[in-house]
Amino acid sequence: MLRLSAVFATALLAGCMLVGCSRGVRAAEPVKPEKDRKPAPDFALKDTDGKTVKLADYKGKVVLLDFWATWCGPCKIEIPWFMAFERKYKDRDFSVLGVAMDDEGWEAVKPFLQDMGVNYRVVMGNDFTAQAYGGVEALPTTFLIDREGRIAATHVGLAGKKAFEDGIEKLLQAPAPSGGIVPALIVVGAK
Numbered sequence: 001m002l003r004l005s006a007v008f009a010t011a012l013l014a015g016c017m018l019v020g021c022s023r024g025v026r027a028a029e030p031v032k033p034e035k036d037r038k039p040a041p042d043f044a045l046k047d048t049d050g051k052t053v054k055l056a057d058y059k060g061k062v063v064l065l066d067f068w069a070t071w072c073g074p075c076k077i078e079i080p081w082f083m084a085f086e087r088k089y090k091d092r093d094f095s096v097l098g099v100a101m102d103d104e105g106w107e108a109v110k111p112f113l114q115d116m117g118v119n120y121r122v123v124m125g126n127d128f129t130a131q132a133y134g135g136v137e138a139l140p141t142t143f144l145i146d147r148e149g150r151i152a153a154t155h156v157g158l159a160g161k162k163a164f165e166d167g168i169e170k171l172l173q174a175p176a177p178s179g180g181i182v183p184a185l186i187v188v189g190a191k
Helices: 002-019 073-092 106-116 127-132 161-175
Strands: 044-045 051-052 062-068 093-101 121-124 141-146 150-155
Touching: 044 127, 062 073, 062 161, 073 093, 073 106, 073 161, 106 121, 121 150, 141 161, 150 161
Parallel strands: 062 093, 093 121
Antiparallel strands: 044 051, 062 141, 141 150
């Protein structure tokens, strides 16, 4: 009986690591056609230095917006990929923006970021922001946002590195918006 429990626990852990840390996991989706993209909700959240960051600050850039947590196994797999994307594409109007969803706040997140050597900006998320993005129920949940500030793809759970990279490449091929104007975004207040 004890052996069966150990096998079950191992299978559960492996499943969580492969698909995500919560229920309701969907497969990675390809980049949506432009006509099917919806505006990404704006937000005002604090970064590690206490500065307010808004998604609107990234207008004209392709953004990988990653909802994650320090305790999430699949998140730990994806973060080094996102660091590599930040290095590779930062000169092409691309940014990674992490949204930490840890209940312990910066006390847990700051040491994790330092240990991992994270090279992109991270903000502290909240339930209100997660709800604005469709009720983020699984971590990681990652959105690719086009230069116009619209959600072009959503990846729930652990997606393949190539799926992210293909989406980023496709979005970077689109020209920057003329005049840097981004359509009005839905504004999400911070608590």
